[in-house]
Each structure stands twice: as structure tokens, then as C-alpha cells.
Amino acid sequence: MEHIEKILEFIVEIEKLKDVQRKTKPVGLERFENSAEHSWHVCLTALMLKDYANEEIDINRVIKMLLIHDLGEIDAGDTIVYAGQTTEYKAEEEAGISRLLSILPGFMADEFIELWREFEAGETADACFAKAIDRVPPLLHNIHGDGHSWRTHGVTKEKVFSVNQRIEAGSKDLWSVMRGKLEGAVNAGILK
Template sequence: MTRIPAENLAAQFAFLEEADRLKKILRATPIHDDSRPENSAEHSWHVALYALVLADHAAPDVDISRVIKMLLLHDLVEIDAGDTPIHGDFDAAEQEAKEKRAADRLFGLLPAPQAEEFRALWDEFEAAESPDAIFGKSIDRVQPLALNMSSGGGSWREYSVTLDQIDTRVGTKVSRGAPTVWTYIRDRVGSYFATQN
């Protein structure tokens, strides 16, 4: 990481203060006790913790410290672009354009070397081609599954989600980067849906 001179502290604090707005972005997924929606800041922290805890299930060439950085940064764009539930109805191209504009603005608040580093991590995560990003994307999909199960269906009820939708929209991404995690969580998800019929 590049050392940032002290005269850039104002820019760094401006970014940190702007990042606090992520706490106001509500997601479709409720917290585990179903008492309220999870916010995007909570989600970012929680998926970073998931990556740390589940690191042994990553491919050998995955750098967990980079994955954690990606996960802490990945949803900051929702400050401007909003959350897009995976099972919701939205224009993917339009959402992608909004997120890229948000990334330009938000990471642009930082001093140049840091802005470039963080934006590169965000872009790498979005592309989901490197081993680190593939594992990060997998873990980003696992956490909502666990919350929806512990909350009695959570956003699955709201969006009338089926097991087939979970397999195609979520399972493919999770199994790509964390196959043993997918096997474990898929059994639990399957059992949940079996009780709903």
C-alpha cells in the first residue's frame, strides 16, 4: 500500500465520512432475527467476516487479505446507485452504469494513489475473473442465504423465490469459488424449501 502524505488527510476523511452513508442503504435481506432489514454497511462487514472465517475453503491461490479489502469496498457504490436485490426486477445495464459513475465519484474523493488502488480492487471484484474476486463473489452470495434461512425466509418470501432460482442465480457463483461451502449451504437451503411445500 502506498504511503499517503499527511496533507491528504482531509481527502481521506471526506471519503470516510461519505462512506458512513452506506449505513442508510437498506437491503432486501433482513437480519437474522427478521426484526429489520440489514443495511449495506452491515452486509459489507459481515461478508468480510465470512471470508475470514471461511478462508480455508478458498482455492490455494486466493489472498484472503485482498478478498477482505474487496468485500469492504464492493458495495460502497450503493450510496449513489442503491441496492439491487438479486431476485428483484431491474435493468442490469442501467444499474451497472450507475454503479460505475458512483465508483468514479466515491473513490475519486481519495488521494490519487489510494483512489487508484481501491478502484482497481472494486473493478477486479466486479469482473470476477481473478481467484480473489471469484472467492469474494462466492462469499457475497452465501451470506444472504444464511440470513434468509435464519429469518424464516426473509426476502425469499417477498420475491417469491424458488429453489431453482437460488441454484441458477446464486449456486453457480458460490460453487465457482467455494464449492465445499456451496455443498454445505445448498443442503440447508434445500431442507428449508422442502419444509415450505
């Protein structure tokens, strides 16, 4: 029963992710997305695109990574990927994830902190695919939202291509399609 109490405490605490505002707006909406919505969206995206990973992946591990990868934002807040992430921010995010996961029973906390670290390192097939998928919804938000976040933050096409080329490490096929969509955004004047 004690473990259930701890898990329920964790579930209540992570509700705060719904209040972390991101820098992009969902397609067709005027409001900004929150980090909890992003987590749901990337998980479903991973599930739909799992057959296009460069290497064999364990989709359950990928989804776990994607569900926990932004939990540290509850304490650290969200930053735009194009601004880069300072070592101070990464330390604050890791402290946040450690704080949250410490609520859980030890055996669960250990598993999830290792998955978070694996995602951050981005070296395994699962992590490469998860990191690739993490980039897809924000790109689609901008492509289908007249480049709203790119314009607001002065993000250049060079920066967008440079940062998002990491999609290729997880899925060459997906990067090929997304690169084409980005080139279309350039041609349409959405991405300058």
C-alpha cells in the first residue's frame, strides 16, 4: 500500500506539467501548447512512426522516455531548442527530474532516471529515435502555423535545418520527408 501512496503522490505532482507553456501553438489553435500535451503528442507520433526507425527499437522504452523526458520542466521551465540549453538549465532540469522521481518507490525511480539519462545522451537506438520524434510536432506546428514560433524568436532556416537534422540519426526516412516539408516552408516564405 505504501508504494501505491507514493505513486499517487507522484501522479498528483506531475499534474504541474500541464501548466508549463511551450513556445509553439497546436495546429489551428491560438493558444500555446503545454508540455503535457507535447508528451502525449510525441508518444502517439512515435507509435505511428516506429516502423521507420533506422534500427530495431523497443517502442515501449521509447514511449517511456518520451513520457518522462520533459518532467524536469516542472521545475526548470521550457526553453526553445534553437536558443541552446546551458549547462545551468540542464542541471536545473536534472535536479527537477531527480526531485520528481524521488517521490516514487526506489525501484521505479531508478528505472526512470536511467531512461531519462539515456534519452539525454541520445546514443542508443531507442534514444536516437525518441530524440528524432521529439522534434516532429514542433516542426509541424510551425509549418502549419505560418512559422509563428520561428518568427517570434528570430529563428533562421539555417538554425532550423541544423538543429533538426538530428532526426536523421533516428530515422533517415522521416528526416527525408521532414526536410522536404522544411524546404517547402522556405519556398513558401514561412521559414526565412
